[in-house]
Amino acid sequence: AQSVTQLDSQVPVFEEAPVELRCNYSSSVSVYLFWYVQYPNQGLQLLLKYLSGSTLVKGINGFEAEFNKSQTSFHLRKPSVHISDTAEYFCAVTSKTSYDKVIFGPGTSLSVIP
Amino acid sequence: GAGVSQSPRYKVAKRGQDVALRCDPISGHVSLFWYQQALGQGPEFLTYFQNEAQLDKSGLPSDRFFAERPEGSVSTLKIQRTQQEDSAVYLCASTDVSYEQYFGPGTRLTVT
Numbered sequence: 001a002q003s004v005t006q007l008d009s010q011v012p013v014f015e016e017a018p019v020e021l022r023c024n025y026s027s028s029v030s031v032y033l034f035w036y037v038q039y040p041n042q043g044l045q046l047l048l049k050y051l052s053g054s055t056l057v058k059g060i061n062g063f064e065a066e067f068n069k070s071q072t073s074f075h076l077r078k079p080s081v082h083i084s085d086t087a088e089y090f091c092a093v094t095s096k097t098s099y100d101k102v103i104f105g106p107g108t109s110l111s112v113i114p
Numbered sequence: 115g116a117g118v119s120q121s122p123r124y125k126v127a128k129r130g131q132d133v134a135l136r137c138d139p140i141s142g143h144v145s146l147f148w149y150q151q152a153l154g155q156g157p158e159f160l161t162y163f164q165n166e167a168q169l170d171k172s173g174l175p176s177d178r179f180f181a182e183r184p185e186g187s188v189s190t191l192k193i194q195r196t197q198q199e200d201s202a203v204y205l206c207a208s209t210d211v212s213y214e215q216y217f218g219p220g221t222r223l224t225v226t
Contacts, residue, residue: 004156032213043118043205043217044157051213090156094213101170102147102215104156 002027002093004105012111013081021076021108023065023091033074034092034102035065044090050074061085086112116140118218120206126224127196135191135221139208146189147215148181149205157205163189196225 003026013019025031032051036044048059055067065076074091091105119138127133139146145164149157150173159173165186174181178197183189193200203222207215 034214036217041219043219044207044215045217046214049214092156101159101162103159104149106156107154 002031002095002103004091004093004103006089006091006105006108008108009106010109010111012113014113015083016080018079019077019081019085019110021089021091021110023074023076023105025072025074025091025093027072027093027095030096031093032096033065033067034094035059035063035074035076036090036092036104037061038088038090038107040087047076047089081110081112083112083114086110118206118208118216120204120218120221122221123219124222124224126226129196129198129225131196132192132194133196133223135193135204135223137189137191137206137218139187139189139206140210140216141187143208143210143216144186145209146183147207147209148189148191149207150175151203151205151220153202160191160204193223196223198225201225 005024007022034049035047038044048057050057050067058064063078088107090107092102094102121136148160151157161181162170163183178194180192203220205220206218209215
């Protein structure tokens with residue numbers, strides 16, 4: 001079974017500052033990793049995904065994440081945030097060896113301060 | 115193209131009532147998932163379909179919850195005798211072979 005930990009429940013950051021949202025996972029098998037964003041009263045939208053290959057993954061809206069197998073982490077970063085980045089961010093994992101059941105973390109609420 | 119749609123978007127039910135939540139996945143997507151998202155929490159897996167076959171229902175919290183996808187496209191999540199703890203947003207997602215799950219906007223269920 002897999003599990004996901006997001007250490008920060010809330011992250012306030014000033015506009016145009018960099019941000020890192022932390023994600024750690026636990027799994028006994030190889031995994032695929034995802035970051036989703038959820039704007040208020042909307043469904044989840046995929047930001048980026050790691051399936052294989054380069055451990056640095058670039059996604060939409062200027063976000064990127066780095067897969068670190070030894071530290072079982074998949075932290076999300078953006079060098080300069082905008083007001084419009086204010087949202088809930090979810091890290092998620094699914095096993096490579098089973099079907100597509102996805103386990104989500106509890107989420108990190110990013111608040112961008114003008 | 116059209117994304118995943120869900121209806122109704124909002125549902126208020128009195129405790130004890132039955133509700134039915136509908137999900138229209140992206141056309142051609144074989145896999146369909148239901149999740150429950152409580153306030154301030156991440157989505158939690160409820161059940162999974164591959165075409166019309168329900169391959170995993172381990173996340174359904176009680177036998178009051180029932181899901182079906184009889185023709186392998188539209189799916190319905192039914193909750194019988196609703197309780198206050200059932201209040202949540204119910205999310206549906208469909209996926210192709212890319213492992214990306216496309217989510218609908220969700221149905222917010224409030225049980226009073």
